[in-house]
Amino acid sequence: MSTLSQSFALVFDWQILMVMLLSGAFGLFVGAIPGLTATMATALLVPITFFMEPIAAIAAIVTASAMAIFSGDIPGALLRIPGTPASAAYVDDSYQMTRSGRGPEALGALLVFSVIGGIFGTIVLIVASPLLAEVALKFSSFEYFWLVLLGLSAAIFVSPGSVTRGLVALVIGLVAACVGMDNPTAEPRFTFGNVDLLGGISFIPAMIGLFALAEVFRYMVHGHKLPPPLKPETKGMIRSQWAVLKRYPKQTMRGNITGTLIGALPGAGADIAAWISYAMSKRFSREPEKFGKGHVEGLVEAGASNNSAVSGAWIPALVFGIPGDSITAIVIGVLYIKGMNPGPTIFIEQATMINALFIVFLLANLLMIPLGWIAIRASTTILAVPQRILMPIILLFCIVGAFAITNSVFGVILMLCFGVLGFIMEENDIPIAPAILGLVLGPMLEQHFITSMIKSNGNLLEFFGRPIAAGLGIMTIVIWCLPLILRLFRGRKQAMA
């Protein structure tokens, strides 16, 4: 039996399909509740995936995250409150459209172009990953060192808000990554005599704390009382999108490409992709004055963009083990646990699993049409679930999830510490994504640096001794100098004016 037919057999198993249906419903529910994000859905799902077969675990995460990114659009269209940050860019347009009786067009566009974006991103993932992997096979520790550093640098400069606060987040993540014995001399670092810390900071409880528990704390402080939603209309919702696609083919393609590329950048995920695509759509539109007042063009481009970013983020995660966004940061941990170590050799050693993963991606995006339609129909009920009841239940899920990872209270303590940290960080406009990348990539950075130094007998110039390494190194240094270059450029322009 060929690899591909084996992969099809793996995915088209009733248990996997059932897992996809259930996790899809879970993702749609979490995404539709304002305040609960796709990353939170993934973090809460991980403890359950522990007990699944590898492909079922990945299918659950892929389906839940793709569905959550789409369903974040639903409260945006009905309440003017985005369900996830990825839907915030075009919330005014979708809400105004629903208010003015164009609900089916708005909701249909959000659903159909999410599917188109997701499928486009998946096709790029299928085509680009093996090609990139072939290049990556030639990489040594020098190239990997620069690649990790490039990823960390991109995460700082792409993340919204101040660069200095992004760097504070990175420092926090790197400090957390230093904890434990997993270092070149196996000395216990910053363990304070605690045996549980010898193994380092367990990543999943930390993520549950940063994304889910911090949200519970935020609810305790800010509270969210939702206004009554508009009634969703679904008549002709899908059918009307053919005309929209014919009217905006360029915008659709631009959203797809932008989303995939931004998704593939470490640290930048669906939310940033949506904002950039919406801005691009407005910038190149013939009717920019209509944006924000109920115009479908921005929805098409940004809606396609955020879902293609979900797939795009998997490219560096699979090929290099470098997460493209916070969701893939969690996924990398799951891949290791399931014996699917990310890296270029995964395409040779685990070809069946990788093909199965691609099939799961395509299937999850196709499933989005029926499940998304049901979610839109049921949205009034979903949005009626009171958050005051939901939050304590989420807290218990966080606790059990963190406990299940370590099978001890230590996981819960870790989750509590990171939950408090996440709350403080968000209150102080310190982004979470660079901290997560620091935590995930810190050990990799250290390992590749030390290996390179042993190979070159401590000669730092060797980092520029190979052509690809030198290229990556120069790119990284240019990114570091970019703010300075931009400032000089602006200063000269002002002086000339």
Add this chain to the structure above:
Amino acid sequence: MRLGDRALGLLTLLGGVALFLASMQFSPLPGQKYGAETLPEVVAVMAIVLGLVMLVQGLRHESGMALVEITDWARDGGTWAKLAAATVLIAVYCVVLDRVGFTISSLVLVAIMLWLTRTRPILILPIAVVTVLVVQFAFGRMLLVPLPRGELLSLPW
């Protein structure tokens, strides 16, 4: 409550200095210049430089402003109390979990959290009981997570 650049810069600077001092105890690999101390020392230097930059930025742009900006919720003592109660509740839960067991401690935790989020009193107990039982069945029975039974259940009764 939001720390300004000066306050956050100072904290980052102090953290960096502490990290550098703590990293000095680690040793390099035998025969090499680098080892366990390299990453923490680099991060510490990064934190020190970053802290200094933020301090300078803050002194330039935040003159006349408070070190810490008090946001809306931070002016309300009740919100602080609720936040502290939730944090302490989870911390106490961690302490008693092994002794009291998952069922009872989770029941108390969910019930108090529901009370803190102002759920109608009549609903608190039913919701807490159903939630804990469902979670216990799903994780404890189906997924075989060894949730602590607690010493109380081991007593003669």
